[in-house]
Structures are given as structure tokens and as C-alpha cells.
Amino acid sequence: MLDDRKLKILYAIINSYILSAEPIGSRTITKQYDLGVSSATIRNEMSDLEDLGYLNKPHSSAGRVPSDKAYRLYVDQLLKMLKPKIDYDKKEEIKKVLLKESREIDHLLQNSAKILSAITSYTALAVSPKMKGARIKLIQLVPIDEHQVLMTIVSDTGVVKNSIFRLNTGISEDQINTISNMLNDKLKGLPVDKINDDLANDIIKEIYDYKNIIDSVIPVINKALEDIYDVDIYADGITKILDFPEYKDLEKAKTFISFIEDKDMIVDLLLNNSITQDIEISIGSENVYAPIKDCSLITANYRLGDKVIGKIGVIGPTRMDYYNAISNLYLVSINISEIIDMLLGRKR
């Protein structure tokens, strides 16, 4: 559809615009790129590219600015080129930094966001491992004092969840332990989302003696599981967006930052898109949420074994250094997966 010259010109404009954030004129192209044609020709081609929807003009006598469609073309091309190139030296460099302070998954993700934001100079986001599809590895009750019991649930994705709850009926340590063991036998290995009231009734049937206690424990477990679905968000470099001239407008900046601060939005943003691709990119108007309709979001999966359990991403202006962002995001995501594998062990 686009002939070679148009493509070259379009890429030249995109590259220049990514650097300068200023509309690009025909003379700028002739000066900076040796395309062997005059500025008038470039002008004609630019006019065509505008008609085709790849370029926009801020006003009639200004230079051109790439459209979202142009970035899409550019990025799709870039992804193809990038695939085989992994800079292993850089990956190890990042890994070294990550390993230094990441003995727990939450630290790991926080640090990943930090380092990613530092390398790319865009805002970085990470979401903690999600429980959907996870299995219970351990559930146990421990008496803390006469009336308080600590419940701990560990998932095979490495998430640990504690709840302290009160029991009104006095209960002995032995009884608690019996129940704890029984719950563990029943629930260990089960997918988290398979635990429901039927199962609870099952359990009660088997040990009717403890019905009262079980009855009070079940809601605690359910609440805990609810909480466990409630993933955490790690953000870093939120204010980086203020460095870009397109966010000199306070109202825009405020909208953006408020959006990033809104946990529910970000969870939805990161988890409610497809996870088929390793790297997902949504550019400007492709984004569902209004506050980021002139941003680009790049996300990558991280895994435990071969199962995708979470995401990390960068978000910045559509005029973003996609090459840098994509490649570094990819390196960080690989490292996260590797380190999680290390922390949780290969056997599951």
C-alpha cells in the first residue's frame, strides 16, 4: 500500500518527532535524512500520507505529526525486527540489580517497576501475581491467644495471605489443630476458584462435631480468598510524565496522575486485555480509558513455569521511544519470570 519512499519518509517523520515533540516540516526531513529528493517532493508525499491518515497537521501552516495509525505501522514493524534480538548482557545487568534487593515477590515487582522506569524514563506499572488459576498449597489455623486465630493461606504462585479472626466460643489448641489439618487435607491442591459453599458443606458433613467452628471459619476463608484475588499494583516514575511537553497542561497531567493512582483502573487496564502475545501495545486512541487516549501502553507477561501469572508495563506519550521501551520491558519481564522461578522453586 505504501511505497518504499513514502514509508521512508513516514519513518523519518516518526523518528524525528519522537525526539523533538515538534511538528516536522519537509525541510527538516531533507536536511536530516538523505532521501535524494527535494523538499517539494517530500511535501507532496507528506500531503499524500496525510490523506492516507498517517499524518496530522496541528494547524494549516505547521509541520506534520504522526497519527496513531502511523505509530501502529511503525510499532508492528519494530516488533518484527526486535523479536530475535535479545541483549543478554543487558539482561544480566538488570538481573544483578534486581537480585540485590528482591528476596520477596513484592519487592521484586516494586524494584522491577523502579528499574524499568529509570531505564525508559516512562511511568512503569506492575501487578502482583493473580490467583485466578492458582492452587492452594497450604492452609492452616494457629491459635494466637484465647480468642484469636491466625489463618494462613499459601498459593502455588507464592502469594501468602494472613487473616486474624476472633472466635467467640472458647476452643482448645488441639481442636484448632484438628480442624486446621482437616482443612489442609481437603483443600490442598485445589484451584482457588473451585472453593465454594458446596465444598464447605462437604467438610461439615464429615466432621459434624466441629460444625460451629467450621461455620465461623468458612466466611473467613472466603474473605481471605476475596482479598487474595485483590492483586497489588506497583507504580514507579509517575511524575516522569510531567517531563514531556505534551503534559505541560496541568489539567491533563492531573487526569493522568489520578488515573495511575486509581488502583482499580490500573488492575483492569493490565489484566483485562488479552494475554496471547508476550508483548502487547496499545497506542493512543486504541486505549479504552479516556485519560490515556494520548498515551501508549506497553505490557509484558511474567510467568511461573509456563503459566502467565502477572504483567508489567510502561506507559508514556504516544510519541514514545518504542524501541527502548519495548526491549527493556521485555528484558525486565524475562528477568522477573526467572527470579520468581528461583524464589518459588521449579517443583510445584
Next chain:
Amino acid sequence: MLDDRKLKILYAIINSYILSAEPIGSRTITKQYDLGVSSATIRNEMSDLEDLGYLNKPHSSAGRVPSDKAYRLYVDQLLKMLKPKIDYDKKEEIKKVLLKESREIDHLLQNSAKILSAITSYTALAVSPKMKGARIKLIQLVPIDEHQVLMTIVSDTGVVKNSIFRLNTGISEDQINTISNMLNDKLKGLPVDKINDDLANDIIKEIYDYKNIIDSVIPVINKALEDIYDVDIYADGITKILDFPEYKDLEKAKTFISFIEDKDMIVDLLLNNSITQDIEISIGSENVYAPIKDCSLITANYRLGDKVIGKIGVIGPTRMDYYNAISNLYLVSINISEIIDMLLGRKR
């Protein structure tokens, strides 16, 4: 030192300026407050107040702006007036909202920050209970699989800390339990900051058989305790600062937001000042940290029983609605203490 009329004028200026954020002229005062004197008299008094350091002029032909010294006077007065007035209806109203979603301390604090920011329209900060001075209520080890052990530590301040660690030497469930019980016997009730290497040696001496395992557990405990000191920060309404005209300057806004995002700074800000007073206020230049030298920070303690275990605060421009901020902050802090008492029980 200040006669009654000067004081009235100063208060009038402060009140007007808090509302308008614009330098206050002598005529504004005569129009809005009935002081029974002409604008010329006000002008003379304002000139005196400026000489005394209570007022500043942005430029020679502008109105006056209160100095930090003026706010200090105003706030000290306000605190005296405010002390006996607690709006119990409002307190219960806030409590109702807080109770709805705060079954764990972290949610409680997050929600407190949220509601506080919503009521005051300033940025709200809260710090999770600190472990300094806390006692260990429970420590236990649980085998998860052949090589992994979950360690859980519960403090009497309601903080629960989990660490999953690996043991290279194979070890039976019974052995783990024995060690777990022993550690619990030894450490339960001890102040967290009393746990050190001497104690570790003590333990090893008593059960030399398990030396290897104890040796590998001790560093895990230490690391966990380290983490446990590492309090969390909850912030809400960070972008609220952008609503104030004094932060229309992007660079200033960026500095502020970056500061709030810097966890270490905020921890220091909240915990490293005296805790003698229930409400602490630092105004503008009284603040140590440069990025908030034109902000005011108001903090309140929350308690478990009679022990101060954490802080919550609001931060906004020095031109802040102190009355609203102080009284609501106080109500929220009382509620936090009460709810924590409920969650953790009165018996310790």
C-alpha cells in the same frame, strides 16, 4: 504584644487569604469585616504587622500575604479553641464508613487516608504500625513442601510477616514442628528489638541437635524482622495539590509529587519528629525537607491501648484550611485507634 485590633486584622487577612489565595488589600478587609475603621487605618496597621514579621508583600504595590509566623500564631490559637470541641456525630459518621471495608489494618489505613483526603481536599498520608517496641506474639515454621518452609511472625501490634525460605538439608515435618515450638517458647513475648545473635546462640546451646537448621533459620528471622521494621505508607489524593493555584508551576508540582512518592522520605517525615503531642503541625519553613517548605503538615497519632503505634497526616499549602484539616484529622485518628483496638482485642 499584638493589640486586639492588630490581631483582628491579622486574622481577617489570614481567613481571607485561605479562601482566595490572592494577596489581601486594605479595602478588602474594610469591605468584608466590620472593624469600624477606614482602609487607611488598616493600611497603617498592616504596615506595622509587616514590620513585625506577620505579613509579606509579593511586590510593592500588592496586598499582603500572611507569613509562616502569622500561621503559627493562628494555629496555636486554633488548637487551644479546638481541644474541647469534638463533633461526636461526625466522628461516628466517619467510623461507619471506615468500618465498612476495614477488616484488616492495611485496609483500615488506606481507607482512612482516602476518607481524610476526601473530607479535607488535601493529600493524606498514613504509616502502618511500627514494630519498634512491639512484642512477638507468635512465631512459627510450617513446611510447605520438601524444601520450602513458611515462617510467620505475628506482633502484638497486629503486624503479620511471612517469609518463605528454602532448606537444603532434607528435614521432616516433626523436626520443623519441634523447632517451631521451641522458637515460639523462647521468643514469645519478647520485644522485637531485643532479638539478637546472643539469643540465637542461647537457643542453639539448648538444642544442639538442630544446630544446622537453627543456623539457617536465624538469618531468615533477622531478615523478616528487618522487613517488619520496614513500615508501609498509604497516600491518597496526591493530585489534590494540583488544584491549588500556588502549584500551577509544573516544576513545583513535580517536586511535591515526587517527594510524596518517595517512601523513605515520608517515613522519615512522619516518624522522626516528636510524638509528645497528639496533633503536630509544621508550617512552611518549619519543615525540614525542602520540597515541602511551602506546605503545612499536620499529623496525629493513633494508638493501640495507650501506646502510640503510628501516624496519619494531611499535607497541603501553608494557606490551608487548618480548622477543617485539624478537626477532621483528629476525628479520623481517634477512629483508627478505636477500630484497631477492636480488631486486635483489648487483651494483649
Next chain:
DNA sequence: TATTAGCACTCTATGTCGCTGAGTGCTAAT
């Protein structure tokens, strides 16, 4: 003696005007 009316003066904010420079788009020549 304290207060006030009156006035000159100061300074910012705002709006207007014209210029400049970068850029486009068209036409005619190559």
C-alpha cells in the same frame, strides 16, 4: 493624638499590534 480622605505612585495583568520565521500548497518550468 489617632484617624481618615485624598492623591500620587507602583506594579502586575491583560490586550493589541506588528513582525518574524517556519511551514504549506500551488504553479510553472525542467
Next chain:
DNA sequence: ATTAGCACTCAGCGACATAGAGTGCTAATA
């Protein structure tokens, strides 16, 4: 098909005038 040339457009910028809010001083007043 390409390009030189030119008229035209428009944002950005500085210069300038003006308005308006406010001060500080002086002299009159109670």
C-alpha cells in the same frame, strides 16, 4: 515525475499601552 519559486498562513514573541488594585504619604479632621 520532480523541483524551483512564490504567495500565503499561522503561532510565537516582543513592544507597548492601558486598566486596576493596591500602597504610602500628607494634610485635614475629630
